[in-house]
Amino acid sequence: MNPLELIDIFKNHVRSSFYDARNAHDCIFDEDCPVEIALAYLNKAISEHCSCDSLYYAQYDSLGRDEYEDFSHQFEVFANEFLTNVRTNHSHQWTDIEFQKLKEIYDNSVFSS
DSSP, X not given: OOHHHHHHHHHHHHHHHHHHHXXXXXXXXXXXXXXXXXXXXXXXXXXXXHHHXXXXXXXXXXXXXXXXXXXXXXXXXHHHHHHHHHHHTOOSHHHHHHHHHHHHHHHTSGGGO
């Protein structure tokens, strides 16, 4: 596989993880969406994100860049905040704040294009 194909595959995985995180975020704020569905979207996002991390570190020489590491860190913050608030039955105010930070990082990265 050539490096450009690898980069495209990686970008697609990052996009998928973000879109699933966005679906989880949107669902948790939709009173018509059961929390189980929001958690399913988050689980899918986390699984996709694990694939991203695996590919990233396995091919670090080709894929290594600070913007992915910023995205990955913020993704983890968002996911942990989401799960903590579901577990403790707290408001998702901070879930939203952490998602907005994730969205900003994503929107200003090469992954969004």
